[in-house]
Amino acid sequence: MNMQIALLLGQDGLTNGAIYALLSLALVLVFTVTRVIFIPQGEFVAFGALTLAGFQAGKTPGTLWLLLGTGAVVALVDVVVTLRSGALRRIPRILLWNLAYPAATAAVVLLAKPVAWPLPAQVLLALALVVPLGPMIYRLAFQPIAEASVLVLLIVSVAVHLALVGLGLLFFGAEGSRTTAFSDASWQLGSIAVRGQTLWVLGASIFLIVALYLFFGRSIYGKALRATAINRTGARLMGISTVMAGKLSFLLAALIGAFSGILIAPITTIYYDTGFLIGLKGFVAAIIGGLASYPAAAAGALVVGLLESFSSFWASAFKEVIVFTLIIPVLVWRSLTSHHVEEDE
Amino acid sequence: MKRKLLLAALVSVAAASMAHADIKVGVLVSATGPAASLGIPEKNTIALLPKTVAGQKIDYIVLDDGSDTTKAVTDTKKLISEDKVDAIMGSSITPNSLAMVDVVGAAKTPMISMAASEQIIAPMDANRRWVFKVPQNDSLMADAIAAHMSKAGIKTVAFIGFSDAYGEGWWKVFSKSAAANHLKIVDSERFNRTDTSVTGQVLKIISAHPDAVLVAGAGTPSALPEVALREQGYKGTIYQTHGVANNDFLRVGGKDVEGTWLPAGPVLVAAQLPASNPIKKVALDYVKRYEKAYGAGSVSTFGAHAWDAGRLLDNAIPVALKKGKPGTEQFRAALRDALENTKNFVGAHGIFTMTPTNHNGMDQRARVMVKIVNGKWKLEQ
Numbered sequence: 001m002n003m004q005i006a007l008l009l010g011q012d013g014l015t016n017g018a019i020y021a022l023l024s025l026a027l028v029l030v031f032t033v034t035r036v037i038f039i040p041q042g043e044f045v046a047f048g049a050l051t052l053a054g055f056q057a058g059k060t061p062g063t064l065w066l067l068l069g070t071g072a073v074v075a076l077v078d079v080v081v082t083l084r085s086g087a088l089r090r091i092p093r094i095l096l097w098n099l100a101y102p103a104a105t106a107a108v109v110l111l112a113k114p115v116a117w118p119l120p121a122q123v124l125l126a127l128a129l130v131v132p133l134g135p136m137i138y139r140l141a142f143q144p145i146a147e148a149s150v151l152v153l154l155i156v157s158v159a160v161h162l163a164l165v166g167l168g169l170l171f172f173g174a175e176g177s178r179t180t181a182f183s184d185a186s187w188q189l190g191s192i193a194v195r196g197q198t199l200w201v202l203g204a205s206i207f208l209i210v211a212l213y214l215f216f217g218r219s220i221y222g223k224a225l226r227a228t229a230i231n232r233t234g235a236r237l238m239g240i241s242t243v244m245a246g247k248l249s250f251l252l253a254a255l256i257g258a259f260s261g262i263l264i265a266p267i268t269t270i271y272y273d274t275g276f277l278i279g280l281k282g283f284v285a286a287i288i289g290g291l292a293s294y295p296a297a298a299a300g301a302l303v304v305g306l307l308e309s310f311s312s313f314w315a316s317a318f319k320e321v322i323v324f325t326l327i328i329p330v331l332v333w334r335s336l337t338s339h340h341v342e343e344d345e
Numbered sequence: 346m347k348r349k350l351l352l353a354a355l356v357s358v359a360a361a362s363m364a365h366a367d368i369k370v371g372v373l374v375s376a377t378g379p380a381a382s383l384g385i386p387e388k389n390t391i392a393l394l395p396k397t398v399a400g401q402k403i404d405y406i407v408l409d410d411g412s413d414t415t416k417a418v419t420d421t422k423k424l425i426s427e428d429k430v431d432a433i434m435g436s437s438i439t440p441n442s443l444a445m446v447d448v449v450g451a452a453k454t455p456m457i458s459m460a461a462s463e464q465i466i467a468p469m470d471a472n473r474r475w476v477f478k479v480p481q482n483d484s485l486m487a488d489a490i491a492a493h494m495s496k497a498g499i500k501t502v503a504f505i506g507f508s509d510a511y512g513e514g515w516w517k518v519f520s521k522s523a524a525a526n527h528l529k530i531v532d533s534e535r536f537n538r539t540d541t542s543v544t545g546q547v548l549k550i551i552s553a554h555p556d557a558v559l560v561a562g563a564g565t566p567s568a569l570p571e572v573a574l575r576e577q578g579y580k581g582t583i584y585q586t587h588g589v590a591n592n593d594f595l596r597v598g599g600k601d602v603e604g605t606w607l608p609a610g611p612v613l614v615a616a617q618l619p620a621s622n623p624i625k626k627v628a629l630d631y632v633k634r635y636e637k638a639y640g641a642g643s644v645s646t647f648g649a650h651a652w653d654a655g656r657l658l659d660n661a662i663p664v665a666l667k668k669g670k671p672g673t674e675q676f677r678a679a680l681r682d683a684l685e686n687t688k689n690f691v692g693a694h695g696i697f698t699m700t701p702t703n704h705n706g707m708d709q710r711a712r713v714m715v716k717i718v719n720g721k722w723k724l725e726q
Contacts, residue, residue, distance in 0.1 A: 005548045005552065008544060008548055008577075009544065009545055009548065012542050012544040012545070015542075016541060016542055019541075166377070169377055169381060173381075173385075174381030174382040174384075174385060174564075175382055175564065175565050175591075175593035175596075175597070176565045176566070176593075176597055177596075177597065178597055178599075264541060267541070267542070268540075268541040268542060268569060269565055269566065269568060269569055269597050271538075271539065271565075271566075273379075273539070274539050274541070276539075277537075277539045278541065308542075309542065309544065309545055310545065311545070312536075312540075312542070312543065312544070312545030312546055313545035313546070313548060313549050314545075316505075316508070316534040316535045316536060316545065316546045316549075317508050317534075317535040319508075319535075319537070319545075320508075320537060
C-alpha cells in the first residue's frame with residue numbers, strides 16, 4: 001500500500017463514515033427520546049434515494065401512495081380518538097396534516113411532472129414525500145405503546161422494518177437505481193482526485209450535525225426533546241408533551257435518513273433493502289456511543305467507515321465480519337466501565 | 346328435452362373430469378428477498394405457460410420462498426404432502442434448490458431447478474435421480490470466458506465476486522478454467538450485494554495490474570465494481586457473468602459498462618442469432634409472448650429458464666400420461682423417466698439432451714459471447 005491508495009481509502013472511509021454518523025445520530029436521538037431502537041431508520045435511506053430516482057426516471061414513486069394511505073389511516077384513528085374525548089377543535093388540524101397535505105403533495109407530483117425540475121427542487125419534493133412518514137409511523141406503531149418495555153418497542157420496530165422492506169420491494173422493484181450527482185466537479189489534490197459529491201456528503205453531514213447541535217442547545221423544541229430524553233415523567237410534569245416529543249424525534253430521524261439516502265444515491269446503487277445494512281452500521285456506531293452520546297456516536301461512525309474501507313482493501317471477504325466484530329470489544333469495555341442499571345419492567 | 350341433454354352432457358363432463366384429475370405442478374420462486382430480480386420474471390413467465398397439455402388441464406401452484414432456504418424446504422413439503430403435486434419447478438437460487446433435493450427425492454417427485462450450480466444435479470445419487478436443472482452449468486460459462494480471454498491475448502486476470510455461494514462457486518470453476526487456458530490469476534477479491542463502496546477492492550485489483558477483470562455477481566449489484574474500476578482509471582477489459590444479463594444492469598451501469606464482455610444464454614440476443622440456429626425461433630417466441638404481457642423491454646434471461654422448465658415438463662407429460670394417472674406415484678415416476686429421456690429438445694436457452702448421468706443436458710450451443718455496445722447487448726459474430 002502506498003500513500004495514494006491510503007488517501008483514496010481514507011476519502012472513501014470518510015464519505016461512508018459521514019453517512020453512518022448521520023444515521024447513528026438519528027438512532028441515538030430516537031432511542032433517548034422514545035426508547036425505540038429504530039431499525040426502520042435504514043428504510044428511510046432507501047425510500048429517500050429511490051423516490052428521487054423515481055422522479056428522475058419520470059415515474060410516480062410508490063411512496064406517494066404510502067403517504068396517502070398512511071395519512072388516511074392516521075386521520076381516521078386520530079379523528080375517532082378525538083371524537084371520543086370531545087376535543088373537536090383539534091379535528092381541522094388533524095385533517096390538514098394527514099389528508100390535505102398528502103393530497104397537495106400528490107397533486108404536485110402527478111400534475112407538475114418533476115422529471116424536468118432542477119435537482120434541488122426534486123430533492124425537496126422527495127423529502128416532502130418521505131419525511132412525513134416518520135411521525136405517521138410513530139403515531140400508528142409506537143404512540144399507543146409508548147410506555148411499553150424496550151423489548152416490546154424493539155419487536156414492534158422489527159415488524160415496522162419488515163413491513164417497510166416489503167412495501168419497498170412492491171414500490172421500487174428488485175433492481176437498484178442511481179441518481180444524478182449534485183456536482184460532477186472533481187479536483188486534483190496532489191496525486192488523488194477529490195470528487196464533488198464526496199465534498200457534498202461531508203459538507204452536508206457537518207452542516208446537519210451543527211444544525212442539530214444548535215437545535216438541541218438553543219431552540220425550545222430541542223430543549224423539550226432533551227428534557228424528555230433525560231426524564232420522561234419529569235418532562236411531562238413540566239408540561240412537555242411526550243407525544244409531541246416522540247413525533248418530533250421521528251420527524252428528525254426520517255429527515256436525516258431520507259437526506260442521507262439522497263446524498264449517497266449518486267455514489268452507489270441503492271436497492272429497496274440497501275438501507276438495512278447502512279442503518280446497521282450506523283447502529284454499530286451508535287452502540288460505540290452507548291446509545292446516549294452524540295459526539296461518541298459520530299466518532300464511532302467515522303471509525304466504522306474507515307475500518308470498513310481499509311478492511312475491504314486488505315481482506316475483502318471478511319469486511320463485514322471485521323466491522324461487526326468491532327462491536328464485541330466495545331461492549332466488553334462498556335460493560336466493564338459502566339455500572340449496569342436493570343430496567344424496570 | 347334439450348335441457349335434459351345439456352344436463353346429461355354436463356354430468357358426463359363432470360364425471361370425466363373427476364376421473365382424470367388435473368395435473369398439479371408446484372412452482373417455487375424467490376419473488377421477494379435478495380433474489381427477487383430472478384424470481385419475479387420467473388413468476389411472470391409461469392402465467393404464460395400453456396394451461397392444458399394433451400387435453401389435460403394443468404394447475405400451477407405458485408409459492409414464494411422469499412429467497413430463504415428454510416421456507417423453500419417447508420414450502421416443498423407443503424406442496425408434496427398437502428397439494429399432492431406431480432412435479433415441482435424451482436427454486437430460483439442454488440442454496441434453496443440444494444436443500445430441496447432430499448425432500449423431493451424422498452417423496453419421489455420430479456423437480457426442475459431454475460438455479461445455476463452444477464452441485465444441484467451432480468454427483469448423481471438416489472435423490473438427485475429426481476432432480477433436473479435448466480440453466481447452464483457455471484463451468485460451461487466459465488470455460489467460455491477463459492477461452493475468450495486467452496483468444497484475446499490476455500495473460501493476467503483479477504477476480505472479484507459476491508461473498509456468497511454465487512461468488513464462491515464462480516471462483517472455483519473459473520480458477521479451474523483459467524488454469525486450463527494458461528491464465529494467471531493475480532488477485533481475488535469479494536464484495537457484498539449491498540455494499541455502498543468497493544473502492545478498497547478496486548484499488549487492490551488495479552495495483553496488481555491485471556490485463557482483464559472478471560466480476561462474478563448477479564444483477565445490478567455487479568455494476569458497482571465495474572463503475573468503480575473505471576472511476577479509478579482502469580483501462581483493461583472487464584468481463585461479467587451471465588448473472589447480469591438483464592436490462593436493469595445496462596440502466597444502472599450506463600456508459601461505465603460499455604465494452605464489457607459476458608457469456609449468456611442465446612435468448613439474450615435472440616433477434617441477432619443467425620436464422621440457421623434452431624434456438625432462434627423458440628427464443629424469439631418467448632420474448633414476444635413475455636413482452637406482449639409485460640411491456641416492451643421487460644424480458645430477461647431468468648424468466649426464460651422458467652419457460653424452458655415449463656416446456657420440458659409439457660414435453661414429458663404426454664409420454665407419462667400413457668403410464669399412469671396424475672396424482673399417482675406411477676405418473677410421477679413416468680414423468681421423471683420421460684424427462685430423463687428428453688432428446689434434442691430446443692429451448693430458449695439451449696438444446697437439451699438428458700441422460701441418466703446428466704440432468705442438465707446442455708452443450709456449448711447454450712452459450713454465446715456478448716459485448717455491451719452503445720448500451721445494447723451485441724452478439725459476437
